[in-house]
Amino acid sequence: MTCDQRSVFHQVLSEMLEQTTSKRYVIAQAISQSYHNCPDYNDQASLEADRNLLILLGERQGTLIRQIRMALDRLNDGSYGICEECGDGIPLKRLQVQPTSTLCVSCKEYRERTASPRAIAWA
Secondary structure (H helix, E strand, O other): OOHHHHHHHHHHHHHHHHHHHHHHHHHHHHHHHHOOOOOOOOHHHHHHHHHHHHHHOOOHHHHHHHHHHHHHHHHHHOOOOOOOOOOOOOHHHHHOOOOOOOHHHHHHHHHHHOOOOOHHOOO
């Protein structure tokens, strides 16, 4: 990977981190404001369902933040763009689509074919 490509990916990942962090903050604010004492059980159930959805979205954003930070660490130590499984390079097109990728296409496909649906993680 060239120095210019590394610079571009650093900028993309940094922007992703900033956007995701701000989204997570907005979700956290919504969670703290979403729960009210409602005398109506239907309204209370709806608010609780909405709150649970916001919590799941916040957890998803947290996972994405960790993936972005790990990608930035790999970029800094020179291992960015190298497949964790086979050691081959991850194609630039894959990294452009999913900058936090840790697996090449063939290793990702193999993992998806052999893993249970619950075990498939973003890579």
